[in-house]
Amino acid sequence: MSEPIFASAADLARDLAAGTLSSEEATRACLERIESSDGDVHAFLHVRADEALSDARAIDQRRASGEALGPLAGVPIAVKDAFCTTGSPTTCGSRMLEGWVPPYDATVVRRLKEAGLVILGKTNMDEFAMGSSTENSAFGPTRNPWDLTRIPGGSGGGSAACLAAFEAPLAVGSDTGGSIRQPASVTGTVGVKPTYGGVSRYGLVAMASSLDQPGPCARTVLDAALLHAVMAGHDPSDSTSIDAPVPDVVAAARAGDVAGMRIGVVTELSGEGYAPGVEQRFQEAVAALAAAGAEIVEVSCPHFSLALPAYYLIMPSEVSSNLARFDAMRYGLRVGDDGSHSAEQVMRLSRGAGFGAEVKRRVILGTYALSSGYYDAYYGSAQKARTLIIEDFDRAFATVDVLVSPSTPTTAFPLGERTNDPMAMYQADLCTIPSNMAGNSSASFPAGLAPEDGLPVGFQVMAPPLCDDRLYRVGAALERVLTERWGAPLLDALAGRDRLSEGGRA
Amino acid sequence: MTTTALSAISPEDAWMDYDEAMDLFDVVIGLEVHVELNTASKMFCSCPTDFGAEPNTQTCPVCLGLPGSLPVVNGKAVESAIRIGLALNCSISPHCRFARKNYFYPDMTKNFQTSQYDEPICFDGEVEVEADGERFTIPVERAHMEEDAGKSLHVGGATGRIQGAEYSLMDYNRAGVPLVEIVTKPVLGTGAKAPQVARAYVAFLRDMMRALGVSDVRMEQGSLRCDANVSLMPKGSTTLGTRTETKNVNSLRSIERALRYEISRQAGILAAGGRVKQETRHWHEDGGRTSSGRSKEQAEDYRYFPEPDLVPVAPDPAWVERLRETIPESPVARVARLTEAWGFTELEMRDVIGADALDLIEATVEAGCSPQAARKWWMGELARRANAADLPLAEAGMTPAQVAELQGLVEAGTLNDKLARQVIDGVIAGEGDPAQVVAHRGLAVVSDTGALQAAVERAIAANPGAVASIKAGRQAAAGAIIGAVMKEMRGQADAATVRELVLAAVG
DSSP states (O other): OOSGGGSOHHHHHHHHHHTSSOHHHHHHHHHHHHHHHHHHHOOEEEEOHHHHHHHHHHHHHHHHTTOOOOTTTTOEEEEETTBOOTTSOOOTTOGGGTTOOOSSOOHHHHHHHHTTOEEEEEEOOSGGGOOSSSTTOTTOOOOBTTBTTBOOOSSSHHHHHHHHTTSOSEEEEEOSSSTTHHHHHHHTOEEEEOOTTSBOOTTBOOSOTTTOOEEEEESSHHHHHHHHHHHBSOOTTOTTSOOSOOOOHHHHHHHOOOTTOEEEEETTSSSTTSOHHHHHHHHHHHHHHHHTTOEEEEEOOGGGGGHHHHHHHHHHHHHHHHGGGOSSSSSSOOOOOSSSSOHHHHHHHHHHHHSOHHHHHHHHHHHHHTSTTTTIIIIIHHHHHHHHHHHHHHHHHTTOSEEEEESSSSSOOBTTSSTTOHHHHHHTTTTTHHHHHHTOEEEEEEEEEOTTTOOEEEEEEEEOTTOHHHHHHHHHHHHHHHHHHHSSOTTHHHHTOSSOOSSSOO | OHHHHHHHTSGGGOOOOHHHHHHHEEEEEEEEEEEEOOOSBOSSSOOBOOTTOSTTSSOOTTTTTOTTOOOOOOHHHHHHHHHHHHHTTOEEOSSBOOEEEEOOOTTOSSSEEEEOSSSOSEEEEEEEEEETTEEEEEEEEEEEEEEOOOEEEEESSSSSSSTTOSEEEEEOSSTTOEEEEEEEOOBOOOGGGHHHHHHHHHHHHHHHHHHHTSOOOOGGGTSEEEEEEEEEEETTOOSOOOOEEEEEEOSHHHHHHHHHHHHHHHHHHHHTTOOOOOEEEEEETTTTEEEEEEEOSSOOOOOOEEOTTSOOBOOOHHHHHHHHTTOOOOHHHHHHHHHHHHTOOHHHHHHHHHTTOHHHHHHHHHTTOOHHHHHHIIIIIIHHHHHHHTOOGGGSSOOHHHHHHHHHHHHTTSOOHHHHHHHHHHHHTTOOSHHHHHHHHTOSOBOOHHHHHHHHHHHHHHOHHHHHHHHTTOGGGHHHHHHHHHHHTTTOBOHHHHHHHHHHHHO
């Protein structure tokens, strides 16, 4: 690849190690691309151009001095604005935190820095990660590089779109109900939600603590695995972090071997509500895996239908409590502090002004669900449903190695189409939510373009907890077969375009 | 003004004499005690917990509740909580969770308190306390772990509360300091002794926490805080009455006083046909009364739910058993043991406990003093001095070791009682240990028989009448001569020795 912006992280790393490319050159190329295309895409909320170049030069110097560096040292990366970064604003796409610069780094961010990755900036997201289109960002939506009139998915639309727009080779996301996988699906990129507890949540501004999980976003399966290996591992600062060895995801991504693997197709995640092109590409991908030697069986997960309603009780309940700290007393937006209002009134005014409609909707829903007299009926029942979903997974994984489904029922929908219809918006996470509820690992890989609209379709793979390597094994196998079939990686179609444009097919 | 007139006859002002109230009502008390643990670091982060540091210097992203920060449980705090539970004869939960208690207040950095709700680590215990010579069993509902809030300083305004304050200053050093909250079940059947029982229970907790070494238990610093619930029911009734919860009860004495006050106040209201309002009340030490605080008629909804940021606590049963072996003897058992060992009467022992002298006497005995002598000094001379100076006995100015040393000097004949009192003066004045005071003041009993003999002879010569009486067989007459000798020796003679010398000389 002649231009660094189109190169994979693995190729960049190889060139950096070989000395044929400097981190400064790679970083500058990304910054220039951001400069030229992000006006259209709006993947970034904050670009730390000068600091990134200075960080890149420092890595180049360390490399020049013969220091042993990590495999991704010098590779540029984008970070979702939900992760605390010292020296850079962390807004979570909310007015509430506009301008707030954290005094500490998230564990994930610290690990990126320690591994020598160069942070380009912070990516756009639905406010506090609540949404499936990035339209809930207080700072304007991100647009899908495949079609600028369409959504890039959410909440991590910025992290997915910056990859598809070749503004960064890697990005960090967080996935509470599909916020990594659904954007990956609709932008033709790779997104992985690791096992809950596999990657530290310390410094990830919490949306729903029992569901949130940071994960890697990339354009290739190997790149995602390389980033996964940097991010993952036990962190004593997060007591839900698992103290166990990280599965060898890089080896799995390099192997990409599915011969003899048993793959279960989830019966319930298809049919009504699924776009024909999505179903078609999904079936073709399953057939491709079968051709690569996997055994395909159909598996029923009867309680997956409870996942969405139960999620919309547990998630808002945790949201209502997690977001209580935004009260204008210690940091963030403060409204009404003019001497005529009490502390309580300032809290109320600030929260009223600082939170957007979707955040308020979920805070209110959650407050209600946890209220005395309703707790058992709502939060309690939802937890029971959660147990049933876990049991569905356990039963399935007793007979198959992984489960597969479409990542999201449709391709990218037009901006504005669902902003006034929360229920329709929530449907975008129908396939991804079960894995958050159960805590198992799950990923979305590109499966091609839907014939009807020429937009990317995602293929979801779900693996048991701590078996994240299986995701990469299946993803890499699929990537190899499909790339052969297409003649080039899916995103090359976009790389070939002179300009990103509205209206889909170039 | 009309409002004044109305309030003048409001049932709030009704009042009933305590003894009269006891004739008409049964008392039910309940106590919620917060014990601040003395762990080196906070409940969920590694910040230090030192009392009195500069505001907001002992904070970090976790205890400030900064976005993205996460709690991690302090293992030492769990250990302390379990040991407290074992000392209260509680069952220890093999698996329990933290819960979030949600409410908005500026001193709560997260606007929820990480506490325990339906799964406390310790539950179903009981302790025996003694009040006014009678033993009572206090049933303990639970002891659970939680974190403290920050401290607010409300500036301006009349009440010192947030309402009406010009501005408020927040100190988050205390935010996240580990607490164990110990809650009793309703305590019935204590009759007129209810306030004393409450006091004895809190005193028990204080002594036990100190013995366990889990807390500084300084009520004045807030490391032991007590909320006292009380309700009345007409004699013979089995339906619990409406309770009030009195806060700001910051000494053992105030617990007793506040409960007596609330009982009389509630009895007055009920006897006048009024209704006790369910509310929080504040105790005012100066005025010796409680005043209405937050109404609890509309119960606050804390929207408790399991803390998703923390994994459950599952103490290993073998560990719990090892901790059980570290639990000190209960105060009631200890009192029984010491009464027996020291040979005190129950009445003597009760006085000793009432004077807060038990620990002091025990330490004095351990330093080699006989129990009776130790009791004599602490309950006599030292108690008098402590009372006069309005100080707790332990701060009277002598250590148990010094008392034991003093008694040793008396028993060796170096000091008599009168001289010993002067030595006490010297020790209290900071002149050193008793032996040093004796040397410094030259107080030792004169044992130089030459000087004594001379004094005796002078006294005999000066008192011929007494000499005659002695010779006539009335030995009591020797008192006049002995007195004269003692006077000449300025008290620094052993009276028994003088007596022997006088009788020998006359005889």
